[in-house]
Amino acid sequence: MATKVGSLRPAWVFTLLCTSLSLFTNPSWQATAKQFSYSDHCASTVPEATPDRYSLATLPLSAYQTGFFTGGGKIRGPSSSSKSNSFSFLVCDVSKTDQDGVLKVEANLRFRTSGYDYYVEGDYGYGQTCSEDTSVWVTHVPRRARSPVTFRLEGFWSESSEKLCMVGSSLSSRGDSLNLDAVLKLNNVNNSADITSLFTGTLESLSPSDDENYFDAVSILMFPQKNYKYSLVSGKLSNGKSNLPRGLAPRSGSFCSAFHNLGGELSYKYGPDCSPVKHCTPLSGPLGYLPPVMSLYEIHCSESERKMRVLLRFSNDSDFWYYGKFDPNSTLVGEAMWDENKNHLEMKACQIKVAGSFSTARVDDCSVRIELMFPGVWSIRERNGILGHIWSENSQKDSGYFPDIMLRGTGRSIPWEFPDLKYKYTETERVRKLCQGKRDLKRGRERYPNWFSRDMTFSMLVKNSEGKIGRGYSYPLFVDNQMYEQYAYGTRVSRLDTASSVTRHENTTVDSRSTSSSNARFNISYHIGFNGLQYMKGKSKNANFNQSGSSNDQVEISAEGVYDAQTGELCMVGCKSVLSTVEKLANVSLDCEILIRLQFPPLSKRRQDHIVGTIESMRKPSDLLHFKRQNVTSYSPYMEELRRSIWGMDLEICLVLASNTFLCIFIGLQILHAKKHPEVIPFVSIAMLVILTLGCAIPLVLNFEALFLRHRTGQQISLGSGRWLETNEVLVRVATMIAFLMQFRLLQLTWAAKKKDGVGAGLWFQEKKASIVSLLLYAIGALAAIIFSWRSRRFEDTAVDADLVGFPSDGRGFSILEGLKCYAGLILDGFLLPQILLNVFRNSSERALSCSFYLGTTLVRLLPHGYDLYRARTYSPQFYGSYIYGTPDGDFYSTAWDVIIPLGGLVFAAIIFLQQRFCGACMMPKRFRNSVAYQKVPAMADDASL
Numbered sequence: 001m002a003t004k005v006g007s008l009r010p011a012w013v014f015t016l017l018c019t020s021l022s023l024f025t026n027p028s029w030q031a032t033a034k035q036f037s038y039s040d041h042c043a044s045t046v047p048e049a050t051p052d053r054y055s056l057a058t059l060p061l062s063a064y065q066t067g068f069f070t071g072g073g074k075i076r077g078p079s080s081s082s083k084s085n086s087f088s089f090l091v092c093d094v095s096k097t098d099q100d101g102v103l104k105v106e107a108n109l110r111f112r113t114s115g116y117d118y119y120v121e122g123d124y125g126y127g128q129t130c131s132e133d134t135s136v137w138v139t140h141v142p143r144r145a146r147s148p149v150t151f152r153l154e155g156f157w158s159e160s161s162e163k164l165c166m167v168g169s170s171l172s173s174r175g176d177s178l179n180l181d182a183v184l185k186l187n188n189v190n191n192s193a194d195i196t197s198l199f200t201g202t203l204e205s206l207s208p209s210d211d212e213n214y215f216d217a218v219s220i221l222m223f224p225q226k227n228y229k230y231s232l233v234s235g236k237l238s239n240g241k242s243n244l245p246r247g248l249a250p251r252s253g254s255f256c257s258a259f260h261n262l263g264g265e266l267s268y269k270y271g272p273d274c275s276p277v278k279h280c281t282p283l284s285g286p287l288g289y290l291p292p293v294m295s296l297y298e299i300h301c302s303e304s305e306r307k308m309r310v311l312l313r314f315s316n317d318s319d320f321w322y323y324g325k326f327d328p329n330s331t332l333v334g335e336a337m338w339d340e341n342k343n344h345l346e347m348k349a350c351q352i353k354v355a356g357s358f359s360t361a362r363v364d365d366c367s368v369r370i371e372l373m374f375p376g377v378w379s380i381r382e383r384n385g386i387l388g389h390i391w392s393e394n395s396q397k398d399s400g401y402f403p404d405i406m407l408r409g410t411g412r413s414i415p416w417e418f419p420d421l422k423y424k425y426t427e428t429e430r431v432r433k434l435c436q437g438k439r440d441l442k443r444g445r446e447r448y449p450n451w452f453s454r455d456m457t458f459s460m461l462v463k464n465s466e467g468k469i470g471r472g473y474s475y476p477l478f479v480d481n482q483m484y485e486q487y488a489y490g491t492r493v494s495r496l497d498t499a500s501s502v503t504r505h506e507n508t509t510v511d512s513r514s515t516s517s518s519n520a521r522f523n524i525s526y527h528i529g530f531n532g533l534q535y536m537k538g539k540s541k542n543a544n545f546n547q548s549g550s551s552n553d554q555v556e557i558s559a560e561g562v563y564d565a566q567t568g569e570l571c572m573v574g575c576k577s578v579l580s581t582v583e584k585l586a587n588v589s590l591d592c593e594i595l596i597r598l599q600f601p602p603l604s605k606r607r608q609d610h611i612v613g614t615i616e617s618m619r620k621p622s623d624l625l626h627f628k629r630q631n632v633t634s635y636s637p638y639m640e641e642l643r644r645s646i647w648g649m650d651l652e653i654c655l656v657l658a659s660n661t662f663l664c665i666f667i668g669l670q671i672l673h674a675k676k677h678p679e680v681i682p683f684v685s686i687a688m689l690v691i692l693t694l695g696c697a698i699p700l701v702l703n704f705e706a707l708f709l710r711h712r713t714g715q716q717i718s719l720g721s722g723r724w725l726e727t728n729e730v731l732v733r734v735a736t737m738i739a740f741l742m743q744f745r746l747l748q749l750t751w752a753a754k755k756k757d758g759v760g761a762g763l764w765f766q767e768k769k770a771s772i773v774s775l776l777l778y779a780i781g782a783l784a785a786i787i788f789s790w791r792s793r794r795f796e797d798t799a800v801d802a803d804l805v806g807f808p809s810d811g812r813g814f815s816i817l818e819g820l821k822c823y824a825g826l827i828l829d830g831f832l833l834p835q836i837l838l839n840v841f842r843n844s845s846e847r848a849l850s851c852s853f854y855l856g857t858t859l860v861r862l863l864p865h866g867y868d869l870y871r872a873r874t875y876s877p878q879f880y881g882s883y884i885y886g887t888p889d890g891d892f893y894s895t896a897w898d899v900i901i902p903l904g905g906l907v908f909a910a911i912i913f914l915q916q917r918f919c920g921a922c923m924m925p926k927r928f929r930n931s932v933a934y935q936k937v938p939a940m941a942d943d944a945s946l
Contacts, residue, residue: 067222247373472530825891
């Protein structure tokens with residue numbers, strides 16, 4: 001019988017409504033700028049002028065300037081205790097005015113509220129724009145960090161008064177309801193700068209003190225970077241007290257890049273009479289401690305003059321540069337120049353004195369001298385990449401005098417810029433005697449990492465016999481006498497004389513069939529570091545890693561030995577030093593009685609194993625420096641494994657697109673089947689169609705914004721095909737929407753047919769019975785799913801903690817919502833259950849579903865489980881593709897479930913086939929079958945004539 005149905009209007013209304021809500025609720029589409037009266041707040045500082053928009057100009061401030069601040073606690077709210085107190089100032093537009101020497105300025109001022117904000121100009125200079133869509137400002141901020149607070153400011157700068165005054169308000173950002181109005185005033189903004197120049201000022205709130213948007217005044221300090229003139233090192237510095245030997249020189253044209261950022265790697269050796277209560281540092285005020293490390297950071301650099309302006313910060317935390325607050329009392333500002341005669345980096349530095357707020361800062365007492373040199377030969381016992389000396393030019397009677405201080409550092413960022421650096425092996429003969437043994441012939445048939453490949457660098461877990469665990473890293477320094485970094489990371493290889501051999505090494509692997517035993521062994525030196533071993537998850541046992549270490553210590557091992565590229569065996573002797581947080585590196589002696597054995601897995605395995613090995617002491621058990629054997633396990637994949645993972649990511653996207661495309665085809669075939677046989681439409685289960693429609697609608701609701709706007713705050717993919725992935729993500733959403741609209745259309749057809757009089761209306765009772773039974777079964781299954789999810793999470797946490805195999809646990813606890821999300825995927829897999837129950841209750845053989853629809857949709861739902869079996873046997877456990885296809889939080893995935901669910905889905909499809917061929921209750925015993933079956937009612941002649 002013909003059925004008249006409605007159009008797609010409800011679906012399109014729903015779509016347009018969601019689109020409108022998405023556009024109007026997104027902050028980037030809202031106007032955030034406010035209009036303020038400049039004269040009311042800045043007329044006394046810089047008078048207002050009429051700008052000439054067509055006459056551009058330049059400002060003494062750099063286009064992108066960084067600085068530091070104090071105060072303004074209410075701006076940051078809960079994040080006021082953050083370790084970061086840095087900000088960035090981005091100049092958006094500068095134009096001339098009708099008054100000489102007065103410029104109109106527009107800029108964005110951004111306060112970084114997270115301790116993860118690095119004070120690195122390049123990191124935050126890239127990608128920043130003057131757009132009012134502040135989401136572009138937070139792409140580098142971790143999800144757990146609060147979004148930065150950004151002010152859009154406009155104002156004027158006067159050349160005569162050297163002042164800048166601006167007014168504006170905070171820009172709205174995702175999840176931030178701040179609406180702050182402020183005035184910014186900067187002093188000493190002039191066209192020339194030297195070592196004493198500082199830009200200081202304040203940012204004050206324009207709201208009343210009792211207003212919720214009021215914030216405390218902010219004091220600002222910036223170091224000028226534009227039009228800088230060197231004054232401290234304008235000529236040749238005196239020799240002073242330093243007697244350091246001649247060192248290496250950076251390669252030509254690399255002065256600025258060589259010393260861009262030495263980080264917190266310079267450690268002090270104070271005199272024997274120094275103590276925290278005695279003035280032994282070049283800092284002006286008392287710190288209460290002797291800072292063990294110093295960081296050198298470049299503010300400005302001139303490659304042609306081989307000079308640079310630097311900040312020198314002192315702290316007791318090796319990571320303080322990245323996480324610590326800027327404190328002028330523990331910071332020096334200075335200038336450095338390169339002495340070509342001695343190959344030394346010579347510096348002269350000044351103290352920064354502050355009387356209260358940053359706006360009162362001034363540079364004074366430039367009597368601190370620093371000299372650094374870079375040794376040309378390393379060994380297992382001497383790996384100091386930097387040696388230095390700090391002294392005062394004042395006499396002992398002066399207040400700024402301090403005793404001489406020796407410096408040393410690992411210089412991990414140095415070797416690339418010093419190609420003449422060499423390594424002297426002293427333990428290779430000892431290693432060959434300690435690691436003698438028969439070769440495994442089976443291993444010799446496999447391929448292992450190349451000695452210059454990036455696979456030789458890996459992260460690792462260290463576990464001792466008492467169950468303590470430490471995390472660390474390991475990377476080569478030299479292979480034979482060639483620097484590893486220059487070979488493994490090819491950005492600077494072309495500048496070496498041996499570039500052709502590097503390319504050959506990097507692109508080849510080792511096969512025992514083509515490599516003899518004589519040329520498969522290579523001398524190699526390593527740096528190994530890991531944090532002091534400690535118990536995980538709050539365990540407590542009475543056991544020690546060794547006598548001198550604690551859980552907060554950093555264990556550093558310098559090692560050298562032999563790598564056998566034919567068997568993947570690495571054997572080394574190491575010298576260990578424990579860098580305590582309360583002791584200085586120079587006072588810690590080395591223990592060179594350590595044997596390290598590592599076994600690299602073959603490259604040829606489709607599913608990579610882990611690098612495994614041991615670290616053990618060769619001392620007698622009675623020796624105080626003896627420690628028990630520690631087991632090493634890597635959790636870094638091979639590059640070949642990463643390439644397979646990227647290929648798997650591409651494959652998963654293709655599978656998603658193919659699945660959604662076929663789903664649309666199968667739904668379309670069912671709609672055609674319904675139009676050809678309208679009399680069978682009322683016999684389709686409404687509950688089944690609701691499940692399928694929700695299965696398409698929920699992903700759209702959760703990811704609707706991705707259809708129209710670039711999602712900037714999410715995790716960014718930078719694996720070489722990010723644009724391709726982003727484009728296909730939109731295609732996936734579009735295909736999902738098409739499937740949703742078609743599924744909604746099919747639901748609409750069925751609903752309209754069931755509301756008609758006649759046979760369709762009589763099926764509501766069976767529909768309700770089938771729906772009630774389905775709900776009861778789903779409720780029982782939901783309870784079982786929650787219990788299963790809880791037991792699975794408990795087992796995973798126990799396995800990771802006990803065995804320490806693979807990568808660390810994600811730390812998530814049990815979640816009922818997580819279990820229900822997986823169970824929702826299981827319901828979708830068994831979408832035919834309501835239709836089966838409806839067929840049983842009505843006991844007829846109507847072909848309500850086309851074979852292509854129920855069988856094709858079943859295969860689309862079950863294909864992810866087949867792929868999951870392939871994925872689990874192809875990729876390493878820590879690199880199961882990208883989980884774009886077959887996501888574990890949307891269904892049950894394991895070897896058992898990947899077999900049970902497909903079998904169950906195929907059984908459901910077979911039952912539908914039998915029901916539509918024989919009768920609805922054909923699977924039931926005869927005594928339970930209903931004796932009454934619905935029969936076809938031919939269409940009325942009148943309807944046919946219509």
